[in-house]
Amino acid sequence: MKNISILGVTGSVGTQTLDVVRKSGEEIKIIGVTANSSIEKMKEIIDEFKPKYVGMMDIESAKNIKNYCISNNLDIVVLEGMDGLKTIASLDEIEMVVTSIVGMIGLVPTLCAIEAGKDIALANKETLVVAGELVMNKARDMGAKILPVDSEHSAIFQALSGYTEKDIKKIILTASGGPFRGKDTKYLKKVTVAEALKHPKWKMGKKISIDSATLMNKGLEVIEAHFLFNCDYDNIEVVVHPQSIIHSMVEYKDASIIAQLGSADMRLPIQYAINYPERKAEVANSINFYEVGSLTFERPDFETFKCLKLAFKAGRKGGLTPTVLNGANEEAVALLLEEKIQFLQVAEIIEECMEYFKEDATKELNLNNILELDEKVRKYIRSIYN
Known part of the structure; x- marks a missing residue:
């Protein structure tokens, strides 16, 4: 037990x-x-x-x-x-x-x-x-x-079984694209909170659902992947895969790609993590490939969904910059859910904070500085938008 x-x-x-x-x-x-x-x-x-x-x-x-x-x-x-x-x-x-x-x-x-x-x-x-x-x-x-436990990182973890960092060419994180896949900024200016919360594949909490709609969820996963798998940001790629069947992939130095597939059910990666290294009897439905029919892939729109672009930028800068990114995102999402800002303002607030706190972000990376800067970012945002 x-x-x-x-x-x-x-x-x-x-x-x-x-x-x-x-x-x-x-x-x-x-x-x-x-x-x-x-x-x-x-x-x-x-x-x-x-x-x-x-x-x-x-x-x-x-x-x-x-x-x-x-x-x-x-x-x-x-x-x-x-x-x-x-x-x-x-x-x-x-x-x-x-x-x-x-x-x-x-x-x-x-x-x-x-x-x-x-x-x-x-x-x-x-x-x-x-x-x-x-x-x-x-x-x-x-x-x-x-x-x-994230389905994407669990997929990578499983695809890496038996291999080491030196074998990896790149990590490929798949993204559903969220509820606004394919939409432009003109469309996004008018979207409501209710629309942003309607994820097409996954049933999640409100904060994560908004992150998925802005693609910040994928940006946070990029930074996670960097640390979990010791992979350079230049070797992490995001691919939009609306069917959410392939949860992520690893390309090896010989150009072979290993993917992990499964139904869109969080219980799968949860079960795998809790019981690792054992696999237990299925907790979710198997995939019927005859019903799936086809799998498609698209390039993410970094300009329309700026949160993904900002996450890569913060990850590459390192230090306390991801703290600014995350704190600003959490507060901006909270403001959006309170209907105090519009959807596109989430990215605008994050970008503003990354510039405003760029000197603070160069301080030593330790727990006290993380907690202090996180609080400063949140207070700054609330002082403007509350």
Whole structure:
């Protein structure tokens, strides 16, 4: 049996992780779970999975859950805030942490888990985007495995099986193109938040859905791939593949290309990461190639979808520039969801911040500077647009 904690258990990836656990029988045991403020969902998870530890970022939500456990005579430790996340990420009883929190908030507990020697099933893009060098170095020092949960990085990880960095010519990340594939800036000036949230293939949370619509999601994945697979940015290529059957590919130095294919179901990479190196019985439908018919590929439009271009730029600059990129994107997406800005302003805000904070981004890459600069970027944006 493998004991795990799930950070962000009520979100899209966390919910699908629960489904994988259900189908695993008694092979996986959930010891700790965390959420922000989803009280009712957490109560359902407590009733079904009976974890020993529960963490809620929101203090009032933690009090509510604590009262629920007391009134139902449940022997569960309820924790609150960032300290709760850090504790649940580094419990002695667990071997792995599934980090499915969305946003920068996942960085500190992920580092705590690594420092405690836990393997990481990583679904939190921002952790590697802003602190990839720190995280990967710490994982090597502690002997902790970083197992990607994103379908694209899981695909690359699987395609690299049996090979090393010296064999790679390039990594090819596939992108669905999102809901606005093929559209121009004239069209995008008028799109609504509701339209941006309608992803054609994947069912995801609001923030990730917007990132997919702007192609920032793919930009963040480019930076992730750089750190996960020690691959130069010049050797990372993005290809739009609207069918979302090929999840990514690796081209080797002999020009051979190995691709990983599967249905558009996040439970596949989640299951693979949790059980690595074993493969378990299928949790998703098999592909019927007769029904698929054909697979197509397109070049991404870097000028219309500037977020992808900005992510490559930030990754190449390195240092704290990805921190600026990520913090600006998170705040801009939040403003868009609040309908305080328009869709195309997301990229404009990110580009403005990368220029405004370019000197700050040259400071030493360490955790304190990452957290301080992230906060500065967010305050700057809110001072203008709130």
